[in-house]
Every structure is written in C-alpha cells, then in structure tokens.
Amino acid sequence: MTALRLVLTKAGITRFAAAQLGDPIDLTVAAIGLTAADFIAVPTLTALPGQFRLVTAVSGVVAGDNTVHIVMQDAEEVTYTVRGFGLILADGTLLAAYGQSTPIVEKPLAGTFFMPLDLAFPTTAINSLTFGSTNFLNQAATTTKKGVVELATKTEGLAGEDPLRVAPVAVVRAMLEQHVPTGSILQWFGAADTVPKGWAICDGSVVDRGDGKGQITTPDMRGRVAVGATIDAPAGTKFGATSKDLKTGSAGAHTPIATVAVENASTSSTITTTTRNVDAGGSANNVVTSVTLTDPMHTHVARATVDAVPAHDHTVTVDVTQPSLSLHYIMKI
Numbered sequence: 001m002t003a004l005r006l007v008l009t010k011a012g013i014t015r016f017a018a019a020q021l022g023d024p025i026d027l028t029v030a031a032i033g034l035t036a037a038d039f040i041a042v043p044t045l046t047a048l049p050g051q052f053r054l055v056t057a058v059s060g061v062v063a064g065d066n067t068v069h070i071v072m073q074d075a076e077e078v079t080y081t082v083r084g085f086g087l088i089l090a091d092g093t094l095l096a097a098y099g100q101s102t103p104i105v106e107k108p109l110a111g112t113f114f115m116p117l118d119l120a121f122p123t124t125a126i127n128s129l130t131f132g133s134t135n136f137l138n139q140a141a142t143t144t145k146k147g148v149v150e151l152a153t154k155t156e157g158l159a160g161e162d163p164l165r166v167a168p169v170a171v172v173r174a175m176l177e178q179h180v181p182t183g184s185i186l187q188w189f190g191a192a193d194t195v196p197k198g199w200a201i202c203d204g205s206v207v208d209r210g211d212g213k214g215q216i217t218t219p220d221m222r223g224r225v226a227v228g229a230t231i232d233a234p235a236g237t238k239f240g241a242t243s244k245d246l247k248t249g250s251a252g253a254h255t256p257i258a259t260v261a262v263e264n265a266s267t268s269s270t271i272t273t274t275t276r277n278v279d280a281g282g283s284a285n286n287v288v289t290s291v292t293l294t295d296p297m298h299t300h301v302a303r304a305t306v307d308a309v310p311a312h313d314h315t316v317t318v319d320v321t322q323p324s325l326s327l328h329y330i331m332k333i
Helices: 010-020 154-159 169-178
Strands: 029-035 050-053 059-064 068-072 078-083 084-089 094-099 103-108 113-120 185-188 199-200 206-208 215-217 243-247 255-280 285-305 315-319 330-333
Touching: 010 084, 029 059, 029 078, 029 094, 078 206, 154 169, 154 199, 185 199, 206 285
Parallel strands: none
Antiparallel strands: 029 050, 029 084, 059 068, 068 113, 078 103, 084 094, 185 330, 199 330, 206 215, 243 315, 255 285
C-alpha cells in the first residue's frame, strides 16, 4: 500500500514542537474525522472541511521510515463515501489532514468497516504520537516492523523496481530465470535424469527452448573442458587431444654387426663289438672286445652380418590427459 502524504496543520506543528521541547502535551490520536468534500489540505486548516463523522475506534503504531500505520474501525450501520480525513488529538486539535477528489473508500451499510491507512509524515519526530487500542491493528510491514505486505506480480518482480511489494516463490523463480540468460552453462554433479527444469545436458542434442521460442542445440561437452574463446578458436570450436606423438632425435646412419659363438665342447664316441675265432680243434682266440673313437675339444664360430641402417628416428605416444573428475555440463535452454 502506498503511504498517503498528510499535511500537518500549523496548530498540529505547534503541538508537536512543544512536545519535543518537553511540554506535557498529549499527542494521542483519539479520533479520525471523515469528509466527503473535495478539498485541498493546507497548513492553515483548523477544522476538517465538511466533516460528517468522527470515529473514535482508532488504533495505530509508528511503523518506522516516517510512517504511521492506522486502522479505523466503524461498526455503525451507516453508509458513506470518504474523500478526506483528519487526525484529531485528544484535546480536539486537528493535527493533520488529507484530501483527494476521488473516493478513498466507500462504507457499505451492513457489517463492520475497517480502514487501514499508512500515513507518511514530513518529519521524523513522530515517535511521541500515541494511539488507542491495538487489538485490531493490521499494520503494514516496514524495514523495522513486521506487518502486512502486498505481493508483487510477475511483471512487477521482473521489473525489479518496487521497494514495497514482496515477491512470492513463483515470481522469485521467474526473476532468477530472467537473470540467468538462455545459453548459460553450469557444471552439474548429479544424475542425468535429475537435471533441473529449464536446463539440458550439453551432449549435442537439439532440444526445445524453455521460453517456447523454437529449438536450441546444446554443445557436446562430453569428455571435454571449456576454455575461453579466441579469434582463432571462436565459441563452439573443438580442439585438443588426450594423447601426443613425440619423436626422438636422429640416430644417424650405422651398420650393426652381430657375432654368434658356440662355447668349447669335448665329445667322444665308443663302439663296442665282440669277435670270436674258433679253429678246427675247437679252441678260441683273438677276441676283440671294443673300439673307442675320441673327438678332441674344439670351438665353432658363426658370424652374422646385418645390413647398414640409414638415419632415422622413433615415434613415442604419450598420454597427456590431465587429472579429471567427470561432471555434467548443463545449459539454460
């Protein structure tokens, strides 16, 4: 609710000033005068123009920020239209007044009428104001007091300029989404099927935009890390690898020689035979029992010659993958 800006009367200012100086002046707002007249509130007023009703069931509190919250209760079975009102002190002084050409409120005949008012005073010296019973008080919230607030619409929340209205959860969500533009990319440590609404995994898929404006393609970030784009590598360019081939320096031309040697070995062979000569008289002689052949110790040498090798180098593949932790990249769609 927008605070109505009151005009303090000269008489009211005098009472205010005296109370600030320590004079024992009662600044209790005891009643509210009502009028249906179209008038301009000026400091010289001593009475409310066209006042037709004086309501004494008034409750109020100094809410802070130069603002007083007042609730007027009228249970009489009367009907009327209010275009202006005045705050009446306990001694009958018109403290302040407010008026406008259009109706502020219209009271129906039946039922109890509650009129809450947030009144902005042009002075900070309002703490000395007092009010009657606060049993039915329903004050507006300020930066220093708890109270009633008006909820902001989605349009008001997205505008982000209203200092009084409070945004409900749905509006806060819309505000957050507005400040995270489509195409924003975050890292997500969660399951693929639990990605928040309005986001998609960056796997190269074509998905529907969250704002209903067609489709959008997510970049394929699987197995990749993001780096800042450059002129040579604009946004969306893929480059880099997980391994690197390295080459040794030139070894030059050379002719390798291979020599194979058989160690010293000693071998021998023995042939055993039996020969028996028998004469006519039946006697035996000249028996040969064995023959032994001996191979003396010797060495065999074999030489193998390899063809000349031209100048060359060697290629070695090295894994250059940095220590990593796999997360999902998700994009606002």
